Amino acid sequence: MQAAQQLSGINLVSTYANKILQDSFDLTPGLSHLIAAMGGIEYAICSLLSVLLIEGLGRRKSFLFTAAGMAICMVIIAGLESTTNRTAQLVAAGFLFLFNTFFGLAWVAGPWLYSSEIAPLRARAQANAVATAGNWLFCFVVVMIIPPAFQNLGWKTYIIFAVFNAVFVPVIYFFLVETKGRSLEEIDVIFAAGGSPVHEERKMPHHMSIGQAREIMELDKVDADAVSEVQVVSSKHEIM
Numbered sequence: 597m598q599a600a601q602q603l604s605g606i607n608l609v610s611t612y613a614n615k616i617l618q619d620s621f622d623l624t625p626g627l628s629h630l631i632a633a634m635g636g637i638e639y640a641i642c643s644l645l646s647v648l649l650i651e652g653l654g655r656r657k658s659f660l661f662t663a664a665g666m667a668i669c670m671v672i673i674a675g676l677e678s679t680t681n682r683t684a685q686l687v688a689a690g691f692l693f694l695f696n697t698f699f700g701l702a703w704v705a706g707p708w709l710y711s712s713e714i715a716p717l718r719a720r721a722q723a724n725a726v727a728t729a730g731n732w733l734f735c736f737v738v739v740m741i742i743p744p745a746f747q748n749l750g751w752k753t754y755i756i757f758a759v760f761n762a763v764f765v766p767v768i769y770f771f772l773v774e775t776k777g778r779s780l781e782e783i784d785v786i787f788a789a790g791g792s793p794v795h796e797e798r799k800m801p802h803h804m805s806i807g808q809a810r811e812i813m814e815l816d817k818v819d820a821d822a823v824s825e826v827q828v829v830s831s832k833h834e835i836m
Contacts, residue, residue, distance in 0.1 A: 605757030641702025
């Protein structure tokens with residue numbers, strides 16, 4: 597999810613907005629700066645609203661909805677910019693900011709939250725270090741390839757990111773566990789129970805008691821390390 601945040605193409609819009617508006621849509625430098633600044637304000641507002649969406653719909657639905665929206669935006673931008681119609685090109689510029697909206701509503705903060713929620717307690721620091729490294733690695737890659745991509749591919753560059761966002765949809769649907777309303781200990785139980793974590797999460801009750809967690813883990817015959825880890829955490833809660 598951290599890598600997907602960058603592969604969505606957000607830096608195509610946020611980092612190169614001024615250049616895209618000037619080169620692709622023939623806007624003046626002053627107007628390009630003004631529109632890019634307005635887009636930044638809109639992006640910040642959507643980022644604040646992301647708290648309501650992620651907690652309201654849940655992580656899975658928020659990621660699914662916005663990834664699909666970003667994919668559609670990129671397809672429309674590519675289609676409109678490939679024409680010579682001035683009105684169509686300006687509409688494409690508007691879809692750049694609609695893309696920003698979808699990204700701000702879930703992806704600007706969601707992957708950072710999600711990577712910390714699903715990491716096992718015994719390796720949370722290490723797992724988040726790897727996730728963060730992946731985020732910045734793909735940030736570097738995307739930012740560096742966009743200028744030569746525009747130079748050599750033109751409007752087809754948007755298709756690349758449309759494909760990435762479209763691929764995220766089934767990945768999210770089949771592999772992302774919903775963490776809304778779950779404690780960190782419950783997430784550990786879900787992953788340790790065996791089988792598909794998505795399926796396990798759906799059948800497990802929310803706000804499990806310590807006894808329920810232990811019973812589920814023992815019935816599913818999970819590995820001894822996972823059992824002992826949850827028992828240690830459970831013991832701490834009992835003491836508290």
